[in-house]
Amino acid sequence: MGGDQPNDNFATWLFDSPGSHNDAFDFNNVPFLDFGMEYASRDFWSLDQTQSSNVYDGLNNRTYSTPSVSSEQRFMDVVDANSHISISGGRREAIVMLLSLFMMKKKPRLDASVPTDSILYGAESGDWPNLTILALESCLRAFWRDTAAQVPVVHQPTFSANACEPLLLVAMVALGAAARVRSKPKESVRDYRTFADFIATNLRWELFTHDHAQPPVHLWVAQTLLLLELYEKMHSTRQLHERAHIHHASTLTLLRRGSPMVGRSGSETPPSEAPTRPGSPNTSVPQHDFTTTAKPASDTRSWWKRWVANESMNRVVFAAFQMDTLHACMFGHSADILPHELRLPLPCDDSLWTAKTGEEVRRLENTFAMYRIKQPNFLDGLKRCLHGYEVQTHHFARMIFMAGLLSVAWHINRREKHLQFVETIPSVQEQARWKSLLLQAFGHWRQSFSEVLGDTAHRSSGGSRDAPARDASDPTTLFHLAHLTMHVDIIDIQILSGPKRLVGRRVSDKDRASVVQRVKAWASSSVARHATLHAFKLLQANLCRSSNGGRMSDGSPGWTYSCRNDPFVYRPWILYLAGLTVWAYQYATSQSNNTPINTASFTTTGLPSQSSAADLAKQYISSCAVTDNEDRIPMLLSQEGCIAVLQILAQDFVNAEAEILLEASKRMQECIRLLKEQAKPG
Structure with a gap:
């Protein structure tokens, strides 16, 4: 072209x-109107962000920071293998000063029943006796164990808890505290939940008023904003969940205005001879060969520092894109980033990202160069993935490709809705072509990912906190979410279940009546059967496994899944959407027929009459998920089976910490009530 x-x-x-x-x-x-300026074509793929290390040197200190040290000294200090979790007494005092500042600005609403050994005890007097170094370090360990792999934007080998920005550190501590809470029985460490919410409530304002929170955005600010948004969206209160959505656009604007989405523009930074990593299609800066001349150790440290800053910002951009797309698909929000905005090469291989020294990074880069292995740019890789071509890359990049496919699907769906609004409906052939291409791409992505991961990709890690980090992003779960996104209106089926408010707006009787008609029309279509089949397959892949090794859900013997034990932060909500899809199809189909669905085809499968809800749910899910014939789904419907599935999900979600999952539990109970009312004669 x-x-x-x-x-x-x-x-x-x-x-x-x-x-x-x-x-x-x-x-x-x-x-590209969002940028408000022209970029020369040679700058599109320039990743030479290392030219301006001062831009990413977000280590300036405010009144609550520890005594300043040079950035070079900080980088030399991280040779300690425990620097990513080790907290000194001075850094602990800096955190106490920061939290005391939060306390003065906005006192938290502490529950009177919080015991005096709470981590927040004594906060009103400015003293935090229970906020010990051990408590902080345990939160950091939990962050690296449970969260870092899902949002890989902080470079663990060079991260120093004693040298990083305090605001970034407390964001990591908040996510770690949330992980600690989820790893324990409900209510056993409630003070850590209060502690994490207290940090998140005050952190955003402190970030926005920082001198570095302006274009071009500093690396540590971008990292902190993403981590904070993840906490607010998936671990906290409904109020913070809504706040995260409101300020999501601000984060993206900072990334756009600073131009990390397209690589740093040459007009923004002075020229430098610092090398970019292999695979960066950078034509403006010559590549250097480090194999011919030995470099002093200080030069290697300086180069590695710039390399880490460059790669970290690249990962921040892609993590923001992934978060933007997944949240749009899961919550019905707008997807604000268009795929063509990301004119960057993919993040580096995981082996480079986890390398412990700069020398090791260089050796690996030279090995990759020897075998002509390099990361493609994102758009070329996305195009090949869309057309079913294999793209040899690593775990995080494969997750980015799925986000790209979901983004393409979301934006084309939105385009078709807009065209229908102005009475310019796309042709059936046009719709069929792109949908078929995307559905095939989803299947190829899952197959390719599963082959790379091996058999573990087919076994859900839900319920097993000891699962490998890469299993925390299950391709099977995202594959079925992609199909639900294509064939279900997430907002409509939630409105059908009867909430008074959704996405911050009141649901009127007129809105609900319109949704009822739309869902009835949807239930009579083939896409509804396709969506319901994938919902069953998703539930089976995650709930009907006996080898997960996790704790049992309370009140459901033999049921191995637990949302508290799930390492994949998004999976519980995706399972909620799957359960809601099954219910919506069951409910709308029964309404259309004006009679309850005949359940004989299900109840004659040898199921005991006094089966537990868990056994009934497993049997129902398994009987519906094994078929590949979507037309058989109506024959397999069972109100008793559907109620059992909803009951199990509701019982599990009631043990969650995030308020959105507690609301999901109540919504499941309401769906059960509606099904029971529908089953009443007359």
Whole structure:
């Protein structure tokens, strides 16, 4: 696609098969209005963010910081293998001063029943006797164990808890505290939950008023904003969940204005001879060969520091994109980042990211260069993934590709809805083409990912806190979420279940009546059967496993899944959506028929009449998930089975910590009530 074709656009290039005449896409033809400025084509793929290490040196100190040391000394200090969790007495005092500042600005509403050995005890007097070094270090350990792999934006080998920005550190502590709470029985460490909410409530304001929270955004600010948003969205109160959505756009604006989404523009930073990592299609800065001349150790440390800053910012951008897309699919929000905005190469291989020294990074880079292994840029990789071509890459990059496919699906769905609003409906052939291509891409992505991970990819890690870090992002779960996203209106099925408010707005009787009609029409279509089948398969993959090794859910003997024990932070909510999809199809189909569904085909499968809810749910899910014939789904419907599934999910979610999951438990109970009322004669 060249400059002589002004009408060409990104979608045309993306959906053309690789190797066609349109393979060479020219970004100069696409109006990137969000940036408000022109970028020369040679700057599109420039990742030479290492040219301005001062931009990413977010280590300036405020009144609550520890005594300053040089950035070079900080980098030399991280040779200690425990620097990522080790907290000194001075750093503990800095954290106490910061939290005391929070306390003066806005006192938390502490429950009177909180015991005096709480981590917040004595806070009103400015003393935090129970906020010990051991308590802080335990939170950091929990962060690296449970959260770092899912949002890999902080470089553990060079991270120093005693040298980083205090605001970044307390964000990590809050997520670690949330992980500690989830790893214990409910209510056993409630003070850590209060502690984490207290940090999150005050942290955002402190970030926004910091001098570094302006374009071009400093690395530590971007990292802190992402970690804070993850906590607010998935671990906290409904109020903080809504606040995260409100301020999500601010985070993206900071990333756009600072231009890390396209690589640092040459006009923003002075020239430098610092190398970019192999695989960066950077034509403006010459690549250096470090194999011919030995470099002093100080040069290696300086180079590695810039390399880490460069790679960390790259990962921040992709993590923000992944979060933006997943939250849009899961909660019905808007997806604000368009795929073509990310004109970057993929993050480096995991082996480079986890390397302990700069020398090791160089050796690995030289090995990759010897075998001509390099990371493709994101858009080329996304196009190949969309068309079913294999892209040899690592775990995090594969997660980014799924976010890219979901983003493409979300934006095209939104485009079709807008066209229907202005009475310009896309042709059936056009809709069928892109949907078929995306569905095939989802399947190829899952198969490729599962082959790389091995058999563990097919075994859900839900319920097993000891699962490997990479299993915390299960491809099977995201694969079925992708199909639900394509075939279910998440907002409609939630409104059907009867909430008074959704996405911050009141649901009127007129809204609900319109939704009832839409869901009835949806339930009579083939896409509804397709969505319901994938919902059953998702529930089976995560709930009907006996080899997870996790704790049993309270009140359900033999049921191995527990949302408290799930290492994948998004999976409980995705399971909620799957259960809601099954219920919506059951409920709408029964309403359309004006009679309850005949359950004989299910109850004659040899199930004991006095089976527990867990056994009944497992039997029901398994009987519906094994079929590959979507048309058989209506024959397998069972109100008793559906109620059992909803009951099990409700019982599990009531043990959660996040308020959105507690609300999901209540919503499941309401769905049970509606099904029972529907089953009453007359």
